[in-house]
Amino acid sequence: MPEYKSKAYSHIFRIALVLIAAGLIGVAVRAMVLPESFGDYGHYRGSAIEDEINRPIRNGTNSSCLVCHPYIREMHLQGVHNTVSCEFCHGPVADHVQDGKVIARLPKKEGNDIKTLCLRCHNQIIRARPKESIKMISMPQHLEEKHVRIDHNCNQCHNVHAPLMWVKEARAIVGAEEDNK
Template sequence: MVPEYKSKSYTHIFWILLVLVAVVIAGVYVRAKVLPKSFGEFGHYRGDAIFDEINRPIRNGTNASCLVCHPYIREMHLNGVHHTVSCEFCHGPVADHVRDGKVIAKLPKKQGKEIKRLCLRCHNQIIRARPRESIKMISMPQHLEEKHVRTDHICNQCHNVHAPLMWIKEARAMVGVEEDSK
């Protein structure tokens, strides 16, 4: 015969249930204290996050915010091949220059090799992921040799940085050279 080990006492079940109830109560209490009041107001996130974002100071602007104060570049930029390039891509964040409609600092002017570095961010032939149809790709030393200029030339010695083809087209028109299709 098999001995019967059935306990007559259920205190172990009582203690397990008591611990489970205590854990649930503690979890509900901690959740109530930790979750912000606005949590779940507009979905599964903190509703006040919207107001935090609204109150965050603007760091980047649009080309329109730059062209308001720089009208002499407006037509040149908008009619040039760089009209889709953000002013901030080359010049830096508008927040470093203007706050509340007032100039707070001058943006550093790019010089020499800095200009070449900026241009080659997009136009460097080594970057294979660029769409060739929309961005003219060059290999810098080769490009300068083809144009018969010194290899230490900087892009803005031949190109206006805001409208890169403007000076080239004017120079070609002056000397009567047809525009090449490259």
């Protein structure tokens, strides 16, 4: 019986060589394309977590504002608006202070903007609000009830930081009883 087993292996070597070369090129390209910390904790760039942590904080809290505004602090914390954020009305503290220095003034609501701002929370006509949580009023009935001119702005009777402060003071001076809440 003749032996049919070939002794020529060169075609196998060639295929193996091509496969190894392709593998090496693949590994090299992967190393070049993938960022350094990729795969440290999972299928993502590990240092992305650090990047996210280092995102600048732009909203301080009320305490970051009140530390420099002691007069407002006194009013704001004693009034019923003590849970309202300073930055909601005035803008983020990062636009005002950087590195302990004042870089710009924050806007202050004036005129009709104040009324719009107040009614964001206190407008009874919206109805979708839980009854117990905050006081609701409807305009202009509220002005009529209180016997003031219909074009009065909210902040003519209510200090925006402590809405009942002037009302209480006025009552104390006049000696009036507290009317219906």
